[in-house]
C-alpha cells in the first residue's frame with residue numbers, strides 16, 4: 547500500500563458506513579468511477595482526496611433536503627396587529643444546483659409580503675430561500691416554493707417573489723446568450739389581484755440596486 551493510500555484510509559476511518567469510501571453505493575465510490583471514465587487516475591496525488599472532498603461538498607450543497615422549511619418559519623413568527631404595509635427583503639444571495647446538469651446557478655432573491663397580523667423574522671426569510679436552494683432545483687420551483695410556504699405559514703394578504711440568477715449550465719456549456727440573467731417571479735394574493743401592489747413591489751425591488 548502506498549503512503550498516499552494509507553493516508554487516504556486513515557482519513558476515512560472515522561466516517562460512518564453511509565459515507566465509507568469502500569461502500570459501492572457511496573458518493574465517493576461513484577466519484578472515483580467518474581474520474582476513471584474521464585480517463586483520469588483517481589490514485590494520483592492530486593485526485594486522491596477528491597472523492598472525499600466532492601462527497602463533503604455535495605452534502606453541504608444539498609443539505610436543504612434535511613431541513614424542514616416550515617420549521618424554519620414557524621420558530622420565528624410573531625404577532626403584530628398594527629403593521630399592514632408591505633415588507634420587502636431584498637437581495638438575498640443564494641446558491642443552488644440545477645437538477646438537469648448538477649451545475650451551479652446563483653443570484654438574488656427578493657421576497658415581499660403584506661402581513662395579516664403575523665410577521666416572521668427577516669433573517670428567516672433568507673433562511674427559507676437557502677433551505678430550498680440547497681437542493682437540486684430549477685429556479686422556477688424555488689420561486690414558487692418560497693412564495694407558497696410564506697402564504698401557508700403566515701396567511702398574509704399577499705406574497706411576491708422575484709429571483710434573478712445566472713446558470714453555469716448555460717454559461718459553461720456555450721449555450722447561446724450565455725450571459726443572460728434569468729428572472730422568475732411568483733405572486734399570490736394581493737400581489738396577483740392588485741396591480742398597484744405588484745407595481746409597488748417591483749419599484750421597491752428595482753429602486754436601489756446593490
Ligand SMILES: [Zn+2]
Pocket residue numbers: 644645646647648649713715716
Ligand atoms: Zn442546467
